[in-house]
Amino acid sequence: MQNSLQHLKSFYITPETPESYFLSLEGIEGSGKSTQIKFLEKILIKKGYRVLSLREPGGTEFGERLREAILKSSTPLHPLAECHLFLASRAQLLKEKILPFLLQPKSIVILDRYIDSTLAYQGQARKLGFKTVLELHQHNPLNILPHRTFYLDIPLEVSWERQNLRGQEKDYFESEKADFYNELITGYQQMAGLFSDRILTIDARGSVEEVSTYIEQDIERFIK
Ligand code: TYD
Numbered sequence: 001m002q003n004s005l006q007h008l009k010s011f012y013i014t015p016e017t018p019e020s021y022f023l024s025l026e027g028i029e030g031s032g033k034s035t036q037i038k039f040l041e042k043i044l045i046k047k048g049y050r051v052l053s054l055r056e057p058g059g060t061e062f063g064e065r066l067r068e069a070i071l072k073s074s075t076p077l078h079p080l081a082e083c084h085l086f087l088a089s090r091a092q093l094l095k096e097k098i099l100p101f102l103l104q105p106k107s108i109v110i111l112d113r114y115i116d117s118t119l120a121y122q123g124q125a126r127k128l129g130f131k132t133v134l135e136l137h138q139h140n141p142l143n144i145l146p147h148r149t150f151y152l153d154i155p156l157e158v159s160w161e162r163q164n165l166r167g168q169e170k171d172y173f174e175s176e177k178a179d180f181y182n183e184l185i186t187g188y189q190q191m192a193g194l195f196s197d198r199i200l201t202i203d204a205r206g207s208v209e210e211v212s213t214y215i216e217q218d219i220e221r222f223i224k
Contacts (some may be wrong), residue, residue, distance in 0.1 A: 011138035027152035030162030063089035079126035103176040124187025151205035
């Protein structure tokens with residue numbers, strides 16, 4: 001299994017414009033992605049980069065309609081249907097926004113969720129399997145991987161606590177039970193192993209400042 005996943009990785013590439021970078025943030029609900037994205041934007045703009053922040057699913061007119069269709073769905077979707085909807089939103093986002101932006105020098109795209117969400121949510125938690133997701137994802141333009149992915153790792157209890165503090169109404173995925181969340185964490189951790197050069201796992205139980213410092217130190221190492 002591990003061998004066939006390694007083989008599938010060879011179909012994937014990263015964008016090649018000099019001094020342009022594609023970054024993504026990953027994690028379960030309550031991991032603090034949005035806060036860290038705001039922080040990242042600031043430090044990268046300070047370094048003289050043009051920054052485009054986007055979220056998934058969504059980010060284009062078509063993608064936002066798909067977002068509504070998935071997150072407001074009143075019936076449980078078939079995992080394969082779910083997966084195809086996320087990939088449709090993503091392909092359009094790559095075509096309309098991400099790839100054109102990255103063709104320009106000194107440009108950085110920061111994406112709130114990308115391929116690792118599909119691998120963790122649909123591949124692991126919905127049981128489609130990593131192989132199926134990576135096979136569906138290997139075709140142009142979906143065969144693009146970020147240069148760096150920050151995975152904000154929190155245990156189930158911390159996610160629960162933070163979601164309860166927010167007190168918002170739960171959407172399609174947020175109302176899932178503990179088993180589902182544990183599968184997500186397993187999925188993410190396995191992907192962090194498979195893509196160990198790309199994914200940096202950060203213990204996100206700590207304070208916002210601790211997590212930001214960790215991200216900043218990593219950015220300093222590979223973005224000048
Ligand atoms: P969102 O409200 O953006 O969640 P968050 O603020 O936690 O990022 O909703 C997106 C939901 O869609 C989230 O629960 C994760 C899920 N998702 C997938 O299941 N597969 C995917 O490929 C993506 C991009 C998201």
